[in-house]
Structures are given as C-alpha cells and as structure tokens.
Amino acid sequence: MAHEEQEREVSQALCLRVVAERDPGALARVLNCFASLNAIPRRVVAEFSTAGVQHIRVEIVGLTEWHLSLISAKLGQAPMIENVYWHHL
Numbered sequence: 605m606a607h608e609e610q611e612r613e614v615s616q617a618l619c620l621r622v623v624a625e626r627d628p629g630a631l632a633r634v635l636n637c638f639a640s641l642n643a644i645p646r647r648v649v650a651e652f653s654t655a656g657v658q659h660i661r662v663e664i665v666g667l668t669e670w671h672l673s674l675i676s677a678k679l680g681q682a683p684m685i686e687n688v689y690w691h692h693l
Contacts, residue, residue, distance in 0.1 A: 614666055615665065616665070616692060617663060617664070617665050617693035618663070618664055618690055618693065619661060619662065619692075620661070620689075621659070621660070621687075621688070621691070622634055622661075622662075623657050623658070623660075623685070624657065624684050624685050625657060626656055626658055627684040630660065630684050631658070633684075634679060637678060637679065638662065638667075641667065643667055643671075645663060647662075647663040648662050663693060669690075675690075676690055
C-alpha cells in the first residue's frame with residue numbers, strides 16, 4: 605500500500621457497531637480492543653434496547669480498515685457478542 609493511500613485510510617472516520625447480550629462485561633470488552641491499540645474513540649454510545657440486548661457504537665479516527673476488521677473478528681468470537689460489523693462514516 606502506498607504511503608499516501610495509507611495516510612488517507614487512517615484519516616477516515618470509521619464506526620464499529622456491536623450487538624451484545626445484556627452483559628456488564630460487553631462494553632469493557634469492546635473498549636479494551638481499542639485501548640490495546642492505544643486508540644481513543646471519538647465517540648462511544650451504549651444503550652439497551654427493548655429486546656434486552658445492548659447496542660454499542662464506537663466512532664474512531666486513526667485506525668485503518670484492517671484494524672477494524674481484526675477487532676470485529678476478535679469480538680465476533682466472544683460468546684456475549686451477537687453481531688459486530690464496521691462501516692465508514
């Protein structure tokens with residue numbers, strides 16, 4: 605990947621979306637993935653739905669699509685996570 609292309613990818617705003625069981629450790633697990641990369645999210649929103657699941661939204665700038673794909677794959681292996689994906693903002 606060319607240096608300019610990599611810089612452009614890192615400057616993009618990305619959003620990770622997670623649907624998790626009603627588990628007190630779910631939010632901490634999600635945020636720990638970013639902490640381990642020394643990345644601070646721009647915005648984090650977590651709320652419970654009427655269906656009894658937790659929706660977590662993490663907006664981040666400074667990570668590549670590759671990093672978000674790895675985080676998504678790692679979180680997808682956790683038993684309390686029902687769905688995880690990322691998209692561009």
